[in-house]
Amino acid sequence: MNKLFIYYSLTNNGDVVADFLKEKGYEIRKVIPKNKYPKNRFLQIMIGGYKASFNKKDKLLDFDTDINNYEKVVIGSPIWNDRLSAPINTVINLLNTKNISFVLYSASGKAEHALEKIKSLYEVDAIVLKEPKKHKEELEKLKDM
Numbered sequence: 642m643n644k645l646f647i648y649y650s651l652t653n654n655g656d657v658v659a660d661f662l663k664e665k666g667y668e669i670r671k672v673i674p675k676n677k678y679p680k681n682r683f684l685q686i687m688i689g690g691y692k693a694s695f696n697k698k699d700k701l702l703d704f705d706t707d708i709n710n711y712e713k714v715v716i717g718s719p720i721w722n723d724r725l726s727a728p729i730n731t732v733i734n735l736l737n738t739k740n741i742s743f744v745l746y747s748a749s750g751k752a753e754h755a756l757e758k759i760k761s762l763y764e765v766d767a768i769v770l771k772e773p774k775k776h777k778e779e780l781e782k783l784k785d786m
Contacts, residue, residue, distance in 0.1 A: 642666075642712045642713060643668070643710055643711045643712050643713070644662075644665075644666055644667040644668065644711060644712065644713040644714075644715070645667060645668045645669075645670060645708060645711040645713070645714045645715070646658070646659055646662045646663075646667040646668070646669050646670070646715045646716075646717060646744075647670045647672060647708075647714065647715070647716050647717070647732060648669075648670075648671060648672060648716065648717030648718070648729075648744075649671070649672040649674075649717070649718055649719065649726050649728040649729050649732075650671070650717075650719065650746075651678055651685060651689070651719060651726075652719065652774065653774050654719060654746040654770075654772055654773050654774045655671075655717045655718075655719065655746060656671075656774075657773045657774045657777075657780070658717050658744055658746060658770065658773055658780070658783070659671065659717070661773075661780045661783060662715070662783065662786065665783075665786060667715070668711075670705065672701055672704060672728045672729065672731075672732055673701065673702045673703075673704075673728075674699040674700065674701060674702070674727070674728050675699065675700040675701060675702050676699065676700070686721075689719075689721040689722075689726065689727065690721050690722035691722075692721070692726075692727035693721035693722045693723075693724040693725065693726060693727060693730075694722045694724060696724070696730055696758075697727045697730065698727055698728075698730045698731040698734055699727040699728045699730075699731050700731070701728060701731055701732075704731075704732070704735065706735045706736060708736060713740075713742070714736075714740065714741050714742070715741070715742050715743065715744055715786065716729060716732060716733070716741055716742075716743050716744075717729075717743070717744045717745070717746070718743070718744075718745055718746075718755070719745075719746055719747070720745050720746065720747035720748075720749075720751075720752045720755055720769075723751070723752060723753055723754040723755065724752075724754045724755050724758070725745075725755045725758060725759075733762065741763055741765070742765055742767070742768075742786075743759050743763075743765070743767035743768070744767065744768050744770065744783065745767050745768070745769045745770065746769075746770045746771075746772065746773055747769060747770070747771060747772070748771070748772055749771070750769060750770070750771030750772075750779075751769065752767070752769045755767070756769070768782050768783060768786075770782060770783075
């Protein structure tokens with residue numbers, strides 16, 4: 642089965658998930674915004690949280706939208722202000738499929754607004770991980786993927 646993990650990661654939580662899924666046979670496609678987020682954590686939270694709150698989208702560098710050859714596509718997003726990240730909002734807007742599942746990584750381990758958006762668009766649930774970079778045991782939630 643051809644499997645693809647498309648993700649964005651600002652604080653390396655998504656990279657940890659990508660490494661785990663790569664070992665399970667997933668191809669990996671990292672999303673890179675055209676304009677980088679600042680290195681200052683406070684500014685990251687302010688800018689990212691603002692964009693997420695208003696469902697803003699980021700322009701992406703060289704993002705390949707072709708997912709036709711994959712039987713399973715998983716999208717990974719950090720949770721900002723309880724919502725999907727702006728780079729992943731762009732991905733969702735660009736992809737034309739209903740056969741997608743989600744892995745979300747959050748400092749609180751919750752993602753209520755993000756889950757609502759996902760359910761309204763795709764009628765699927767998502768797996769929510771609490772900071773997998775710090776809590777490696779959270780990756781066990783992905784063992785059946």
